[in-house]
Structures are given as C-alpha cells and as structure tokens.
Amino acid sequence: MSTQLAYSANHEATAAPAILARGPWTRASMDGTPDRDGSLSMAGPVLHFTQDREIYGEGDAADVFFKVVSGVVRTCKFLSDGRRQIDAFYIPGDVFGLEAGAEHTLSAEAVCDCSVVSYRRRSVGKLAANDAGLSHQFFAYAMRSLAQAQEHALLLGRRSAVEKVAAFLIEWAGYSPDSKVISLAMTRQDIADYLGLTIETVSRTLSQLEREALIEVAAARRIRLTDPTALRNLNS
Amino acid sequence: MSTQLAYSANHEATAAPAILARGPWTRASMDGTPDRDGSLSMAGPVLHFTQDREIYGEGDAADVFFKVVSGVVRTCKFLSDGRRQIDAFYIPGDVFGLEAGAEHTLSAEAVCDCSVVSYRRRSVGKLAANDAGLSHQFFAYAMRSLAQAQEHALLLGRRSAVEKVAAFLIEWAGYSPDSKVISLAMTRQDIADYLGLTIETVSRTLSQLEREALIEVAAARRIRLTDPTALRNLNS
DNA sequence: CGATTGCTTGATACCTCTCAACCCAGGTGG
DNA sequence: CCACCTGGGTTGAGAGGTATCAAGCAATCG
Secondary structure, eight states: OHHHHHHHHHHHHHHHHHHHHOTTSSBBBTOOOGGGGOOOOGGGEEEEOOOOOOOETTSBBBOOOOOOEEEEEEEEEEEESEEEEEEEEETTBBBBBBOSSSSSSSSSESSSEEEEEEEEEHHHHHHHHHHHHHHHHHHHHHHHHHHHHHHHHHHHHOOOHHHHHHHHHHHTTSSSSSTTTEEEOSSSHHHHHTTTTOHHHHHHHHHHHTTTTTTEEEETEEESSOOOOHHTTTOO | OOOHHHHHHHHHHHHHHHHHHTTTTTBBBTTTTTTGGOOOOEEEHHHEEEEOEEEEESSSSSSSEEEEEEEEEEEEEEEESSOOOEEEOOOOBBBEEESSSSSEEEEEEESSSSSEEEEEHHHHHHHHHHHHHHHHHHHHHHHHHHHHHHHHHHHHHHHHHHHHHHHHHHHHHHHSSSTTEEEESOOOOHHHHHHSOHHHHHHHHHHHHHHTTSSEEEETTTEEESSSHHHHHTTT
16 A cells, blocks of 8 residues: 555656656547646546545446546456456546546546546537537547557457566556656556456466566565566567 | 358448448447538549458558448457457448558458448548537547447457357347348458457357357358357356 | 455466367369 | 369367466555
C-alpha cells in the first residue's frame, strides 16, 4: 500500500499536464477535453474512489465519462464464471468511459485510491456539434483507443508469457518518470488479467526475468529494468 | 473454392443494403457512409482483389478507406517472426481501413476474391467538418469497432479453445442468411489466427464439436449448427 | 501477536502446440 | 483419361507451456 501511495503521489505531483504532454497518441487522453480548451464549466465534480471500488459497471447508463486526476483506473469485462479480462489501465490525464451508445460496454474500477473528474456526455455532444475540431478530437480519441485494443489483441493472441510480461513492463516504463524504475499500482492479479495469464505465471515469469538479470524486483510493486534493451528484444 | 464462390455470390445477391440493415451496431458498417446519403460522387472506383492479395499494409498511407462490396476482407497484424493475429473479418457493407492518423495500423487482405469501393479520406473529413451528423457517424463507427475489439480481447485472453471456436461459429451464424448453416470464406489458418490458436487445434475442436453432435461439418467450409443453443451455452 | 492479504515457489495435471503422416479434392500435363 | 502434384484439412504422438492445487513467506493491520 505504501508503494501505491507513493505511486499516486508521484503522479499527483507531476499531475495531468506532464502526462498529457507525454503523448496523447499513445494514451487515451484527449487534448480537446473541455478543461484544456478553457470551458472548464463543463466538468462535473471531482469524485474519489477507494481501492477496488467500482466506478461504473458494464451496462450502466453512460451519461457521464471521466478523466483520471490521480491514481490508476482499470476497465474490464467479466465472464459469468468470474474470469476477468482487463482491457486497459488509465493514469492521470487519461479519459475513460466515453461511449457512443447509451450504456457502458465495460466496467471501470479503481486500481488504487484515486480521484476522477466527470463530464456530462450530453453537453459535450452539443459542444461537438458546433465545433468540428472538438468532434474530430472525439474521433481521434476513439481511434487511438481502438489502436491500443488491437495491439492488445495481438499480445493476447500471439505472445508467450515472457513476451507478455516484458511488453507490460516496457509499456509501464514509458509512463514512469524514471523509465528504468517502475512503481506498479496494480496487483499481480491485475497484471495477470491484463495479460491473459494467471497470477502464478506472472510471478514465475518475473522471477525468471530477474534470474536472467533483465530486471530486478526491488519490491513486489517496484521493478528496476536492468536491461531494457534485452527486454524490448523479447518482443521482436 | 467452390464454397467460396458460393459464399460471395450469396452476398452479392443480397448485397450491401441487407447486410447494413442487419445491424450496424454489431458490425463495422456505417450508415452515414457517403453512398448511403446520396453523395455518391465521393466514392472512388470499385477495386478487385484476388484471394490473399494485400489491400494495404501496416504503415501504408491511409489516404483512402474502403467498403466491402462482395467477398470477405481480413485485417491483421504481424510479429517479425511471422506470427499473425487477425483482428477482424469484413463482409459486404462493412467499412474498413478508416484511420485517425496518417498511416494504417493494420494490414488488410482479401480472404477470397472480392471487390471494394474506395473513399478519399480527405474529402470525407471536409464533409464531416460541415456535417455534425456525419462526424458523429464516424465517432460511432470508431466506437463500434472498439467495442468489437474489446470483446475480441476477452475471447483471446480468457476463453478456451472450445469456447473460442464456438464463439466464432455463433458470430458467423449471425451473418449467414440461414443462421443454421455457415459457409466460410476463410481457411482454417485464418480462423486460427483470428482465435489465437493453431490450425490443428481449430480442426480438432471442430471434430470434437461434431462428435458431441453440436455441429455437422458438411464440408470443410460448410458447417451446420445442429445444436445452436448448446453451442451458445459454451460461452456461459 | 494472530490474522489477513499479496506474493512466491513447488509438484503435478492438462491443454494446446509441434512435428509428422495422411487424406482428399481439384487442377495439370503427359 | 489417368497419374501426378498441390493446397487445404484431418488426425496422431509426443513435447512443452501454462494452469491448477497446495504450501510457505513477508508485510500489514487489527
């Protein structure tokens, strides 16, 4: 938990701007999001969620969407027997929960204690109708999410456990202030459900990578990339 | 090959309208696509591709996108060692190849001989800028594709081979005129790469389902769903 | 402290892959 | 016309990777 708080604090300090700046094209952030173009009036209240609290469920009315202020959020789907597939993690600055239809197609939950801003979708729709630029932003947002989902499908369908874990580490190194040390907000179970593996396989694979001196597991949630290049080469 | 031709002919006969009507919210079709709202002038020439011909490659300039007229198209990604993940199949009426960025993020190939109409993206963008309805259609299209990709990720990450194959059969039964008999345009390899399996596992699983009397493999590309309900129950 | 939670590790089972042989239908050319 | 070849599909035997089941460890929290 201390690691989680450290992680959150980390991002709260650098805050949204830095993360938005890092690359809107690789994350589900939106430069055109209301509070960036000055029309802050559209933003609803900031909401707080404690760890593992559901933000919305699959099938819930999608009349609002959110932007992460601090902490980390996950979106996921469930099978009736409880199997879970995590679709994406969202870090400060990222937008999630935006839908075309009336209902959410996934659930969203707080990975750690986190706060999010909500936006009424209706008012955004009206705004977009009069603002070609903004509506293009929405399209771009959707297509960016799509590209990520497709990359994720490739990983799930065609990569081995080592490759999956390596890809995960590299992805998160990119979001870390120090790209050599990763502070994870999520549990092994979250990682497993994101990669389509079991918790044990994730753990074993991390141990294996440590044995091979590619990484160093300083603490369970704190991983140093000893050899990022070799790690990257695992994914051809 | 005879089965493929039969399949194509089938769809050519009923043609785009029927397939669009079947449910734009489950497929990557677009009601707002130019040739539907009367501005047919925007459509480029109809192009023909023979089986397995590449329509565009990952990284190619995405200045045009396409709509299937007849036949079936697949979009996919490759790893450097040749592993392939098929992202989606497109049937007549479906739009594919639309991007937010300048480049295609996937490759597209002809599953069987097929013809497609091309559209210049630039002109569509201009049109959308003046037409809130159309630009919303683009957003809806992207979000629909996203929802499909997420469902696909759940399948890839959390379902067993039988469940995957059953899901595939049920999906295609939905696109078939007779929902009990499926005519497949794609090879076992295509199915395998779509489901994240090997060709042998697909074959074995189909045999198993036939042994259990859930399906009947009339011909390699022609499958009758003997017990659709049981098949559906496999996916909880 | 004892209990709980998250994580690691081990032993084993099982599912899917790999490698290989074979079948079958269609097309080709002698 | 038939032998042959080819491509797609099926099936089998065995290997391997990941899951399952179970135990143990460390940190946190009451």
